[in-house]
Amino acid sequence: MNTHTPGEASMARTVLVTGVSGHIGARVAIALTADPEIDRVIGVDTAPPPSPAGEDGAVLGRTEFVRVALRSPDLVQVIRDADVDTVVHLSLVSGPGGGRPAMKEHNVIGTMQLLAACQRSATVRRVVVRSTTAVYGSSPHAPAVFTEDTEPVEVSHSGYARDATEVETYVRGFARRRPDVTTTTLRFATFMGPGVDSPLTSYFSQPVLPTVLGFDPRLQFVHEDDAVEVLCRTAGADHPGVFNVAGDGVLLLSQCARRTGRPVIPMPSPAFRFVSGLARGARLVDFSPEQLALMSHGRAVDTTRLAAELGWRPKYSTAAAFDDFLRSRGGPGDLPRALVDWLADFVRPIS
Amino acid sequence: MDDFQGRRTGESASERMGEGTDGSAGGSTDGSAGGSTADERLAELFAFLRRRVTGEYEVDEFGFDPELNEKVLLEALRPLYRRWFRTETLGLGNVPADRGALIVANHSGTLPVDALMLQVAVHDELGRPLRLLGAHLVYQLPVLGHLARKSGHTLACPEDADRLLRKGEVVGVFPEGFKGIGKPFSERYRLQRFGRGGFVASAIRAGVPIIPCTIVGAEEIYPKIGDIPALARLLGLPYLPITPLFPWLGPLGLLPLPSKWLIEFGEPIRTDEYAPEEADDPMVVFDLTDHVRETVQRQLDALRLRRGPAFPPIVL
Numbered sequence: 001m002n003t004h005t006p007g008e009a010s011m012a013r014t015v016l017v018t019g020v021s022g023h024i025g026a027r028v029a030i031a032l033t034a035d036p037e038i039d040r041v042i043g044v045d046t047a048p049p050p051s052p053a054g055e056d057g058a059v060l061g062r063t064e065f066v067r068v069a070l071r072s073p074d075l076v077q078v079i080r081d082a083d084v085d086t087v088v089h090l091s092l093v094s095g096p097g098g099g100r101p102a103m104k105e106h107n108v109i110g111t112m113q114l115l116a117a118c119q120r121s122a123t124v125r126r127v128v129v130r131s132t133t134a135v136y137g138s139s140p141h142a143p144a145v146f147t148e149d150t151e152p153v154e155v156s157h158s159g160y161a162r163d164a165t166e167v168e169t170y171v172r173g174f175a176r177r178r179p180d181v182t183t184t185t186l187r188f189a190t191f192m193g194p195g196v197d198s199p200l201t202s203y204f205s206q207p208v209l210p211t212v213l214g215f216d217p218r219l220q221f222v223h224e225d226d227a228v229e230v231l232c233r234t235a236g237a238d239h240p241g242v243f244n245v246a247g248d249g250v251l252l253l254s255q256c257a258r259r260t261g262r263p264v265i266p267m268p269s270p271a272f273r274f275v276s277g278l279a280r281g282a283r284l285v286d287f288s289p290e291q292l293a294l295m296s297h298g299r300a301v302d303t304t305r306l307a308a309e310l311g312w313r314p315k316y317s318t319a320a321a322f323d324d325f326l327r328s329r330g331g332p333g334d335l336p337r338a339l340v341d342w343l344a345d346f347v348r349p350i351s
Numbered sequence: 352m353d354d355f356q357g358r359r360t361g362e363s364a365s366e367r368m369g370e371g372t373d374g375s376a377g378g379s380t381d382g383s384a385g386g387s388t389a390d391e392r393l394a395e396l397f398a399f400l401r402r403r404v405t406g407e408y409e410v411d412e413f414g415f416d417p418e419l420n421e422k423v424l425l426e427a428l429r430p431l432y433r434r435w436f437r438t439e440t441l442g443l444g445n446v447p448a449d450r451g452a453l454i455v456a457n458h459s460g461t462l463p464v465d466a467l468m469l470q471v472a473v474h475d476e477l478g479r480p481l482r483l484l485g486a487h488l489v490y491q492l493p494v495l496g497h498l499a500r501k502s503g504h505t506l507a508c509p510e511d512a513d514r515l516l517r518k519g520e521v522v523g524v525f526p527e528g529f530k531g532i533g534k535p536f537s538e539r540y541r542l543q544r545f546g547r548g549g550f551v552a553s554a555i556r557a558g559v560p561i562i563p564c565t566i567v568g569a570e571e572i573y574p575k576i577g578d579i580p581a582l583a584r585l586l587g588l589p590y591l592p593i594t595p596l597f598p599w600l601g602p603l604g605l606l607p608l609p610s611k612w613l614i615e616f617g618e619p620i621r622t623d624e625y626a627p628e629e630a631d632d633p634m635v636v637f638d639l640t641d642h643v644r645e646t647v648q649r650q651l652d653a654l655r656l657r658r659g660p661a662f663p664p665i666v667l
Contacts, residue, residue: 143514214492215493218410252416339404340404
């Protein structure tokens with residue numbers, strides 16, 4: 001399938017990317033500026049992008065950065081003045097860094113404001129919203145594999161997943177009121193890759209990995225390259241609807257841990273909660289309540305709808321995405337494998 | 352269990368009651384590989400260990416780990432299947448070799464040992480993994496729920512059933528549920544009510560045959576002669592059984608009695624004559640459910656007669 005609808009090529013195109021100071025946001029903005037059919041990329045965020053010391057070099061490339069909060073009226077101004085035709089909304093905060101009320105204010109109220117601005121705009125024709133597979137929850141009573149139509153068994157009462165659910169509700173409302181605007185909701189699995197900094201990547205970077213005793217959740221990752229690719233494709237052409245985005249296959253937590261080569265400490269669920277509370281206090285790993293549920297019950301989603309719509313599959317499977325992440329962090333520890341090899345050498349001469 | 356290293360003597364199983372419970376011992380390669388030398392077997396064992404410690408193995412989207420299932424979990428069950436219950440299978444040809452099918456079986460025995468033995472039968476005699484649809488309770492429990500997933504099973508819900516059948520898997524279901532497995536010994540071999548027929552709807556939607564399956568022998572392993580409902584409620588269990596050995600003998604009471612087992616797969620009941628939409632027609636679903644239930648009951652009565660006494664005369 002072609003990324004660009006013909007017919008549109010003559011129009012000057014301007015894309016607005018929110019959450020551009022995040023890793024994925026910055027990469028999407030840079031990728032979009034490289035697209036010859038897009039004239040302007042405007043990146044907005046509450047904080048400026050990190051200093052150019054990173055590997056990205058010129059931070060945001062040709063992207064015009066505007067420092068503005070989603071919930072401020074300035075955003076409406078930006079959309080109106082720049083004749084924005086595509087909005088890529090990536091600004092979803094997953095951890096309550098500045099406290100839960102601020103997080104909710106940013107995620108939910110921010111999205112409402114952004115959509116309100118889009119609804120007023122005469123130029124916006126396409127809205128792409130980042131959501132998360134966390135909206136399905138993690139429960140032993142849910143189907144093993146979620147499709148986009150699966151209703152969550154229990155509605156999440158906690159932070160991130162609840163915010164994402166509410167955001168999706170507003171997006172549906174917006175799509176109803178502006179049927180002429182194409183809206184795409186992308187439910188991403190956990191981002192994984194060399195540049196990703198998330199609670200799960202910091203978890204897997206710990207020297208020992210606490211797990212919940214008696215539970216071995218199924219995890220699914222999407223590689224950052226694939227996430228950027230999907231966002232660019234949906235920003236470039238009309239793909240209306242809700243789509244799960246995840247690498248093929250699943251990894252069990254035990255499998256991930258073995259791939260890291262690090263020791264695992266299984267502990268009863270209350271102890272695990274206590275330890276993750278400590279880790280949170282020490283700013284090591286910031287696990288939210290829905291991530292704690294994920295570490296017990298896991299989650300897997302079906303991605304056939306996205307593959308059919310885009311005619312494209314993620315390049316990295318869940319396992320490949322995780323291995324790429326491990327390579328970037330100095331590769332897996334080799335002790336267990338060496339131990340087996342040593343044992344094999346030790347036993348062979350005897351037999 | 353001391354006995355899966357290849358002792359194949361035909362002595363009566365009742366004479367050696369192994370007591371260990373796990374004994375799985377990291378997937379020792381059984382004689383089934385056939386003809387390989389000790390060196391090759393050792394090399395294979397280390398290759399297996401290497402894959403396991405480095406996490407380089409595949410798990411499907413339901414969490415099914417075929418290697419662990421084959422080499423460790425089933426290996427631990429095989430002595431029970433072969434020696435303890437001396438299980439025999441009939442009608443293996445009725446299960447499709449490479450297409451999806453829904454096996455519908457009777458459920459009994461207080462603990463779901465029949466599910467485990469059916470799993471061994473389908474895997475070892477037919478060479479196909481059995482994907483059972485289990486009760487919510489199983490998936491709430493810490494270790495058990497995740498072991499069940501690793502050995503290929505999942506929660507009994509229409510989404511998972513449809514998905515597995517669409518993938519062409521052999522799916523197994525016990526429509527009696529707790530009513531069947533927890534019924535008193537006096538009602539043995541009497542089929543209980545068949546849930547709401549959700550399994551029939553799934554088979555119609557997928558157009559796969561329903562294989563009526565009967566398991567004779569499980570009824571006698573833990574004869575349930577009483578129940579402690581108050582304690583069961585307290586523990587959140589559907590029932591807390593009293594058997595001739597449990598709770599009187601403590602953990603030893605968990606030893607299943609060595610009844611003789613027969614597992615029969617009956618003539619497939621076709622569902623591809625229905626249009627997939629008819630899965631939403633309750634009348635069609637009710638009628639087919641009744642038909643399946645009657646078939647299983649008839650087959651069960653015949654198979655029970657065929658087996659004769661549950662225990663060899665020496666034991667009783």
